[in-house]
Amino acid sequence: MLLLILKRIGLGLITLFIVSLITFVGVEVLPGDACTTYLEREAYGAALDACIKRLGLDVPAYERYLDWASNVVRGDFGYSLSGEMPINEVLGPRVKNSLVLASVSILIGIPLAIVLGIITALWRDKLPDIMISTITIFSMTIPEFISATLLILIVAIWLGWLPGIVIIPSDATFYELLSNIILPVVAISMIMTAHMARMVRSSVIQVMASDYVQMAILKGVPYWKMVFRHVLPNALLPAINVVALTIAWLLGGVVVTEVVFNYPGLGRLVIESISNRDLPVVQALAIILASIYVGINLIADLMTLMLNPRLKSLQIRK
Amino acid sequence: MSEIIESVKNLSIGFNSQQGKQISILRNVSTNIKKGETVGIVGESGSGKSTLALAMMGYIKQGLFPLKGECLFKSKDLLKMSSRQLEKIRGRKIAMIPQNAGQALTPNLKIGYQIDEALRLHTDLNKTERDKKISELLNKVRLPSPETMAFRYPHELSGGQQQRVAVAMALAGKPDLLLLDEPTTGLDVTTQAHVLELLRFIAKDTGTSMIYVSHDLGAIAQVSDRIVVMYAGEIVLEGPARKILKEPIHPYTYGLLKSIPKLSLAGLPASMPGTQPQPGSINEGCSFYDRCNLATDHCKKNSPDLEHIKELDTNVRCFNHKELINQNNNLQTSITKKSNNSEAIEVLKLKDVSISYAKQKFFDQLLNKISDQNPTVKDINIDIKKGETIALVGESGSGKSTILKSIAGLLKTKDGQIKFENDRILSSDLKMRNPNDLRAIQLIFQNPDESLNPNHTVEQILSQPLKLYFNLSGEELKKNIIDLLKKVRLGEFYMSRYPRQLSGGEKQRVAVARAFAAKPDIILCDEVTSALDVSVQAAVLNLLQQLKEDLGTTYVFVSHDLAVVRAISDRVAVLYQGRLCEIGPSQNVYKFPSHPYTEVLLGAVLEPDPDIKPKLVAEDIVEEKPPEKGCSFQGRCPRKIGDICNLELPPWQIDENGNAIRCHINIDELASLQQ
Numbered sequence: 001m002l003l004l005i006l007k008r009i010g011l012g013l014i015t016l017f018i019v020s021l022i023t024f025v026g027v028e029v030l031p032g033d034a035c036t037t038y039l040e041r042e043a044y045g046a047a048l049d050a051c052i053k054r055l056g057l058d059v060p061a062y063e064r065y066l067d068w069a070s071n072v073v074r075g076d077f078g079y080s081l082s083g084e085m086p087i088n089e090v091l092g093p094r095v096k097n098s099l100v101l102a103s104v105s106i107l108i109g110i111p112l113a114i115v116l117g118i119i120t121a122l123w124r125d126k127l128p129d130i131m132i133s134t135i136t137i138f139s140m141t142i143p144e145f146i147s148a149t150l151l152i153l154i155v156a157i158w159l160g161w162l163p164g165i166v167i168i169p170s171d172a173t174f175y176e177l178l179s180n181i182i183l184p185v186v187a188i189s190m191i192m193t194a195h196m197a198r199m200v201r202s203s204v205i206q207v208m209a210s211d212y213v214q215m216a217i218l219k220g221v222p223y224w225k226m227v228f229r230h231v232l233p234n235a236l237l238p239a240i241n242v243v244a245l246t247i248a249w250l251l252g253g254v255v256v257t258e259v260v261f262n263y264p265g266l267g268r269l270v271i272e273s274i275s276n277r278d279l280p281v282v283q284a285l286a287i288i289l290a291s292i293y294v295g296i297n298l299i300a301d302l303m304t305l306m307l308n309p310r311l312k313s314l315q316i317r318k
Numbered sequence: 319m320s321e322i323i324e325s326v327k328n329l330s331i332g333f334n335s336q337q338g339k340q341i342s343i344l345r346n347v348s349t350n351i352k353k354g355e356t357v358g359i360v361g362e363s364g365s366g367k368s369t370l371a372l373a374m375m376g377y378i379k380q381g382l383f384p385l386k387g388e389c390l391f392k393s394k395d396l397l398k399m400s401s402r403q404l405e406k407i408r409g410r411k412i413a414m415i416p417q418n419a420g421q422a423l424t425p426n427l428k429i430g431y432q433i434d435e436a437l438r439l440h441t442d443l444n445k446t447e448r449d450k451k452i453s454e455l456l457n458k459v460r461l462p463s464p465e466t467m468a469f470r471y472p473h474e475l476s477g478g479q480q481q482r483v484a485v486a487m488a489l490a491g492k493p494d495l496l497l498l499d500e501p502t503t504g505l506d507v508t509t510q511a512h513v514l515e516l517l518r519f520i521a522k523d524t525g526t527s528m529i530y531v532s533h534d535l536g537a538i539a540q541v542s543d544r545i546v547v548m549y550a551g552e553i554v555l556e557g558p559a560r561k562i563l564k565e566p567i568h569p570y571t572y573g574l575l576k577s578i579p580k581l582s583l584a585g586l587p588a589s590m591p592g593t594q595p596q597p598g599s600i601n602e603g604c605s606f607y608d609r610c611n612l613a614t615d616h617c618k619k620n621s622p623d624l625e626h627i628k629e630l631d632t633n634v635r636c637f638n639h640k641e642l643i644n645q646n647n648n649l650q651t652s653i654t655k656k657s658n659n660s661e662a663i664e665v666l667k668l669k670d671v672s673i674s675y676a677k678q679k680f681f682d683q684l685l686n687k688i689s690d691q692n693p694t695v696k697d698i699n700i701d702i703k704k705g706e707t708i709a710l711v712g713e714s715g716s717g718k719s720t721i722l723k724s725i726a727g728l729l730k731t732k733d734g735q736i737k738f739e740n741d742r743i744l745s746s747d748l749k750m751r752n753p754n755d756l757r758a759i760q761l762i763f764q765n766p767d768e769s770l771n772p773n774h775t776v777e778q779i780l781s782q783p784l785k786l787y788f789n790l791s792g793e794e795l796k797k798n799i800i801d802l803l804k805k806v807r808l809g810e811f812y813m814s815r816y817p818r819q820l821s822g823g824e825k826q827r828v829a830v831a832r833a834f835a836a837k838p839d840i841i842l843c844d845e846v847t848s849a850l851d852v853s854v855q856a857a858v859l860n861l862l863q864q865l866k867e868d869l870g871t872t873y874v875f876v877s878h879d880l881a882v883v884r885a886i887s888d889r890v891a892v893l894y895q896g897r898l899c900e901i902g903p904s905q906n907v908y909k910f911p912s913h914p915y916t917e918v919l920l921g922a923v924l925e926p927d928p929d930i931k932p933k934l935v936a937e938d939i940v941e942e943k944p945p946e947k948g949c950s951f952q953g954r955c956p957r958k959i960g961d962i963c964n965l966e967l968p969p970w971q972i973d974e975n976g977n978a979i980r981c982h983i984n985i986d987e988l989a990s991l992q993q
């Protein structure tokens with residue numbers, strides 16, 4: 001069991017190493033370097049020299065990679081050109097903001113998705129299922145940038161209930177933060193929830209048709225007891241991995257939504273640093289996003305392993 | 319004794335077709351279950367037997383609904399009860415033992431919890447009493463170490479053990495009526511015999527009534543007091559077990575009994591023509607009219623009622639049943655088969671073949687070798703003669719299919735050689751074999767549903783080998799396909815059909831035709847009749863035999879069913895844990911002296927005759943791995959003589975009939991022991 005966990009973690013680290021190589025090489029093969037890209041027309045003379053010096057571009061590529069990689073491992077991402085300060089300082093508040101946004105979306109989205117999925121499966125082809133399924137399919141098909149824009153139009157502009165653009169002072173209280181992020185959270189969790197609800201629905205329907213559920217009914221187990229003891233644990237297990245994928249996929253949604261709502265998170269930083277040609281920040285963000293992706297999938301794998309008695313004892317026997 | 323527990327009255331169950339027509343699956347079924355009685359419900363797939371059994375618990379599958387009639391349990395109609403009321407009856411008054419316990423036990427819950435759940439729902443016992451009861455129940459169904467068993471998950475148990483857990487769970491609520499839906503189908507022969515023995519014991523011990531649903535007349539014969547025979551949703555024959563099995567007065571039951579291969583008969587069973595009609599396709603007349611050899615014009619127009627025959631205490635649905643009364647001495651006959659291996663040229667030789675499923679270690683992978691001291695299949699030496707049918711027999715895990723796969727080149731051998739025609743060594747790697755060798759060895763699989771591409775028509779399926787091996791096209795290709803279909807007794811119009819438009823038997827015929835399309839020398843048959851109904855099985859066996867006699871093909875026939883093997887094969891090799899135990903001409907393998915394992919297998923076969931009881935001589939433990947040294951059967955052998963069996967590989971002993979037995983006991987001594 002422990003060996004397996006270590007193996008999975010090892011694989012995750014290898015993935016990250018490859019991602020770091022690709023981003024580094026990607027930046028290398030671009031014409032010019034971080035300084036010429038950033039300075040554009042001013043890339044000559046003293047300004048260029050100073051920049052090259054500051055970023056250490058005067059040493060060979062492999063040395064720079066090793067240097068950069070070892071710094072990243074130690075948690076130091078280097079120096080932002082546009083912010084003119086260490087990247088860590090740029091990242092700090094952004095990471096916090098995005099984390100708040102994503103975790104609120106997840107905390108609301110996952111339970112909601114599970115409940116909706118179960119309701120639609122248990123009342124399959126009846127009114128609750130037809131209504132909820134129509135809504136979920138509808139919200140699955142609308143991309144975030146449209147739903148976000150529509151939300152701003154309806155709730156913020158027409159109704160005027162909530163602010164359309166998020167402006168958070170750095171000392172905002174949690175409550176202030178919360179009222180500000182309602183719209184972005186709704187926009188992000190709509191697609192995610194819809195996807196997961198569909199997944200949970202089909203999984204529950206599949207388990208409801210299984211021999212062991214029929215057996216439980218014929219054993220005289222009351223309906224709700226059967227649903228909670230015999231159906232749900234088996235139906236939600238395969239959903240874990242899909243949930244992880246959806247969360248990872250949510251990262252993309254965060255980028256778009258943050259831009260639409262002008263939310264100062266990691267997603268907007270991606271767009272900003274790309275348009276500012278701030279290559280060191282782009283590199284750092286690539287690594288961070290990849291780590292989140294790998295991390296979430298790792299957690300999902302381990303959870304499936306822990307919860308599935310079949311896999312658990314398989315490992316013990318080995 | 320004569321108190322009626324459950325009574326089904328004029329029950330019809332059906333569904334609405336897409337055209338909005340009401341189609342019935344069960345038609346006007348009436349029967350009574352008495353206290354302490356075991357009733358066997360028998361019929362082929364699609365006869366409505368499971369639907370009837372589930373309705374007796376007030377359970378109707380989704381999509382179906384009752385059209386008329388009632389199911390009275392202690393004079394209350396189960397079909398009119400609320401789910402609240404049913405919960406009080408299910409598991410407490412009527413309990414179910416499902417077909418496939420492996421799938422019917424909830425995978426995430428421990429055995430103990432699942433039994434405890436039934437106890438909590440249906441008894442007033444407190445926690446400590448329930449815990450005691452759980453070990454009592456596990457003990458009663460003869461599971462080893464009941465204390466630790468409760469803490470295990472369903473998947474950690476073998477098939478037989480899972481079935482026993484299901485029995486324990488059903489007994490937890492002390493039901494008055496037990497419903498068994500094919501409880502032994504899918505289990506190994508020895509396990510099946512043990513589970514049946516347990517059920518018989520429980521029926522006697524607790525006085526519970528039982529309804530035993532099965533397609534297997536052999537199993538039904540062992541447990542039932544009374545038998546109900548179903549055909550196309552109707553009861554066609556009903557009466558005391560002995561009368562039904564010995565003097566079947568309905569032509570369907572008669573044909574069914576004749577189509578079962580029997581251990582005592584060397585020949586092939588007679589097959590019944592045709593297939594069971596689809597629900598909704600019968601408009602008038604007797605539902606068995608198309609397949610009946612007693613049918614008259616009267617039967618075509620009028621449907622017979624269930625008629626009570628007083629002297630036999632039997633109900634029968636047939637106008638002409640009197641004609642059958644005198645025919646019953648014909649039941650014990652079979653079609654003799656020609657054997658054509660007089661030339662005795664060896665076409666295929668397996669020499670010291672070992673096969674391992676062990677995962678290659680990194681360095682072995684580089685060196686392309688497998689290091690496994692105790693491979694799944696070991697030291698197989700079989701010479702197969704041209705034109706013979708050699709059968710590989712054994713229970714699951716005996717390595718029989720593994721050997722077949724490596725002959726076909728689908729699995730690499732670890733050691734040894736497979737020699738084909740004039741001692742030419744066949745590569746164990748499929749990609750290294752030349753096309754002609756690939757053509758010469760064909761495979762027919764167990765389940766035609768999975769071996770035929772659902773998106774190809776029969777024409778496309780059959781044209782593939784013809785194009786590949788003979789480069790046929792156009793008119794010639796078509797002519798060959800029609801010829802092939804004719805060979806397997808299918809009409810030309812089948813060419814445009816898809817597999818889903820064929821019945822199980824027809825699909826397997828197409829699979830047979832596809833194998834023969836390559837004009838092979840050897841056909842490997844992997845449990846080819848296991849997924850088929852008995853009447854269809856008999857037809858496929860006859861077809862295979864006919865083709866062999868016409869074309870001189872050699873069969874390697876893998877099966878777990880000793881009676882089927884007896885019917886088709888010339889020679890039999892018995893395998894246990896991937897090691898050969900006995901090999902010889904089939905009439906001798908089925909006669910004593912036998913290897914103790916063959917003896918155990920033969921003893922466990924269930925015959926459709928209430929007078930032949932299975933003999934249970936060995937425990938049905940499941941061994942996960944073959945022993946590292948000594949005899950492969952040491953762990954379960956009822957005739958084990960001592961340490962020598964654990965330490966030394968037994969020698970081959972050959973008797974005067976050419977039967978080779980691998981045992982430490984002297985062959986003459988074995989013969990006298992087994993008398």
